[in-house]
Amino acid sequence: MTELRARAELWLAQDPDPETRAELSALLDAAAEPLNNTAEPLSNEAKPLDGGAELRDRFGTRLAFGTAGLRGELGAGPNRMNRVTVMRAAAGLAARLPAGSGVVIGFDARHNSRRFAEDTAAVVTGAGLRAWLMPEPLPTPVLAFAVRHLGAAAGVMVTASHNPPRDNGYKVYWSDGAQIVPPVDREISEAIDAVGRVDGLPLGEGWTVLGDEIVEAYLDALGVLPVADADGLKVAYTPMHGVGRDVLLRTFERAGIPAPAVVAEQAEPDPDFPTVAFPNPEEPGAMDLVLALAARTGADLVIANDPDADRLALAVPTRDGGWRALTGDEVGGLLAEHVLRHTSGDDRLVVTTIVSSSLLGAIARGHGVRFAETLTGFKWIMKAEGRLVFGYEEALGYSVGAEGGVIVHDKDGVSAAVAAASLTSEARAQGRSLLDLLDDQARRYGLHATAQLSIRVDDLSLITDAMARLRAEPPKEVAGRPVDAVDDLAQGVDGLPPTDGLRFRLDGARVVVRPSGTEPKLKCYLEVVAPAGDDVDAARARAAADLAALREAFAGLLA
Numbered sequence: 001m002t003e004l005r006a007r008a009e010l011w012l013a014q015d016p017d018p019e020t021r022a023e024l025s026a027l028l029d030a031a032a033e034p035l036n037n038t039a040e041p042l043s044n045e046a047k048p049l050d051g052g053a054e055l056r057d058r059f060g061t062r063l064a065f066g067t068a069g070l071r072g073e074l075g076a077g078p079n080r081m082n083r084v085t086v087m088r089a090a091a092g093l094a095a096r097l098p099a100g101s102g103v104v105i106g107f108d109a110r111h112n113s114r115r116f117a118e119d120t121a122a123v124v125t126g127a128g129l130r131a132w133l134m135p136e137p138l139p140t141p142v143l144a145f146a147v148r149h150l151g152a153a154a155g156v157m158v159t160a161s162h163n164p165p166r167d168n169g170y171k172v173y174w175s176d177g178a179q180i181v182p183p184v185d186r187e188i189s190e191a192i193d194a195v196g197r198v199d200g201l202p203l204g205e206g207w208t209v210l211g212d213e214i215v216e217a218y219l220d221a222l223g224v225l226p227v228a229d230a231d232g233l234k235v236a237y238t239p240m241h242g243v244g245r246d247v248l249l250r251t252f253e254r255a256g257i258p259a260p261a262v263v264a265e266q267a268e269p270d271p272d273f274p275t276v277a278f279p280n281p282e283e284p285g286a287m288d289l290v291l292a293l294a295a296r297t298g299a300d301l302v303i304a305n306d307p308d309a310d311r312l313a314l315a316v317p318t319r320d321g322g323w324r325a326l327t328g329d330e331v332g333g334l335l336a337e338h339v340l341r342h343t344s345g346d347d348r349l350v351v352t353t354i355v356s357s358s359l360l361g362a363i364a365r366g367h368g369v370r371f372a373e374t375l376t377g378f379k380w381i382m383k384a385e386g387r388l389v390f391g392y393e394e395a396l397g398y399s400v401g402a403e404g405g406v407i408v409h410d411k412d413g414v415s416a417a418v419a420a421a422s423l424t425s426e427a428r429a430q431g432r433s434l435l436d437l438l439d440d441q442a443r444r445y446g447l448h449a450t451a452q453l454s455i456r457v458d459d460l461s462l463i464t465d466a467m468a469r470l471r472a473e474p475p476k477e478v479a480g481r482p483v484d485a486v487d488d489l490a491q492g493v494d495g496l497p498p499t500d501g502l503r504f505r506l507d508g509a510r511v512v513v514r515p516s517g518t519e520p521k522l523k524c525y526l527e528v529v530a531p532a533g534d535d536v537d538a539a540r541a542r543a544a545a546d547l548a549a550l551r552e553a554f555a556g557l558l559a
């Protein structure tokens with residue numbers, strides 16, 4: 001405790017933010033008072049602040065680069081997102097970059113995002129490097145694009161994407177416009193550890209604030225071709241209280257697609273995300289308002305972005321007058337064939353991750369193009385070598401390319417939305433829907449049905465324990481299916497770098513279990529593959545039942 005207290009006091013002395021300083025002073029005071037553990041508070045009374053536990057949680061460890069950079073709760077201490085954490089990260093990054101190079105910095109509309117972006121600019125310029133700052137909260141893909149467009153050595157996007165309002169985060173891009181992977185993330189981490197006190201860092205002022213030309217350049221680069229037959233296409237859209245709306249409306253206008261109806265309550269950026277429990281289109285209820293708007297306006301297609309607009313979720317009208325949300329894998333399969341129909345050459349490469357559907361591999365074989373599978377996280381997709389025309393992951397992330405390959409080297413929920421609208425209009429012109437196209441794919445490639453089980457925890461050790469238990473005693477049979485093989489991803493499989501996770505190969509099914517790298521969750525990715533037969537609806541119903549059984553079995557194993 002003395003050691004933690006010393007760390008906390010050192011932190012307090014250098015923290016430029018009065019809010020986190022006040023919070024930490026209160027914690028230090030509370031930690032000095034021994035807790036009276038004999039008197040348990042009644043459940044409806046506020047729990048006394050356990051200063052010791054809080055200090056341990058904040059100062060016992062620090063935020064590390066996960067699936068998408070640093071991400072965590074706002075608050076004081078190295079295991080939280082705050083101005084000191086950000087300045088240290090910026091100084092570590094700057095130390096790893098060559099003299100004379102530049103960093104482009106973007107931010108979303110979350111609490112403190114602009115502040116963190118400006119702190120980053122001050123540290124980067126103070127280190128003698130050049131910095132460009134985005135003019136306003138903008139989508140993550142615009143930042144990813146800007147890195148290569150400006151010839152920057154690195155990029156930073158201050159965002160916690162779709163996490164709860166109390167979180168923020170820091171995505172770091174390298175000069176290739178993709179998020180960092182080992183060994184660069186490790187090298188930056190080491191450089192961060194070597195940073196001294198942040199109140200000793202030289203701070204600069206001369207950064208360049210970019211103008212709207214950066215958005216124009218992004219729109220030009222997407223070069224969306226006018227979409228045929230889009231007249232009368234009705235789209236309902238939500239940016240989920242995030243930053244997607246304006247750029248998305250501009251891309252639609254350029255592509256000649258009628259402007260979507262936008263959910264009024266979620267149209268403006270709002271860091272508190274007041275109308276949703278979690279601002280993640282994957283979470284139950286997050287799409288309710290846009291589905292209601294779609295019903296009112298008779299939409300052909302429902303589109304949601306996550307708050308930093310790098311994810312895309314779709315829903316479509318069903319034959320019986322309802323709505324069906326498509327999974328990331330379904331959208332991935334549909335967009336993949338859309339891209340493959342509009343590009344040519346057998347050197348084309350399509351890529352997905354080991355937790356996504358195996359359908360993309362089947363599509364690639366069907367079209368005679370190259371296919372690769374990478375670790376989870378879009379950063380890995382972008383590392384695949386070749387003429388990448390399409391990459392996607394089940395977590396609603398897509399990079400849609402043209403003849404010359406993908407333009408944005410990260411997932412892009414804006415250009416993917418245009419592609420989805422374009423695909424819908426093409427189908428519509430032939431009297432068909434996205435559901436018809438999904439049935440075509442099931443008939444051609446077999447039905448690939450996927451689902452996810454995601455277990456949110458308060459205490460991360462529950463995840464470590466569950467993984468250890470599963471490794472020690474892997475099941476021999478799950479939901480009546482024999483387990484053919486268990487691959488421990490920590491050993492590195494299929495030539496992939498080692499990562500925490502287990503893959504179960506079952507008869508006609510595949511399950512991957514891994515801890516999330518962005519949220520306190522254990523994730524289980526389920527896939528069932530079966531022939532579609534003559535009756536695709538019946539095959540879907542069977543697959544759904546099989547997935548439900550697998551889900552239940554794994555929920556039991558992981559409980």
Ligand SMILES: O=P([O-])(O)O[C@H]1O[C@H](COP(=O)(O)O)[C@@H](O)[C@H](O)[C@H]1O
Nearest residue numbers: 067068161377378395516517518519
């Ligand atoms: O948050 P976003 O939209 O940037 O999305 C981030 O998190 C997703 C989930 O990662 P995990 O399963 O480790 O939580 C990743 O698939 C994605 O590549 C990453 O950019």
Ligand SMILES: [Mg+2]
Nearest residue numbers: 161306308310
């Ligand atoms: Mg996102």
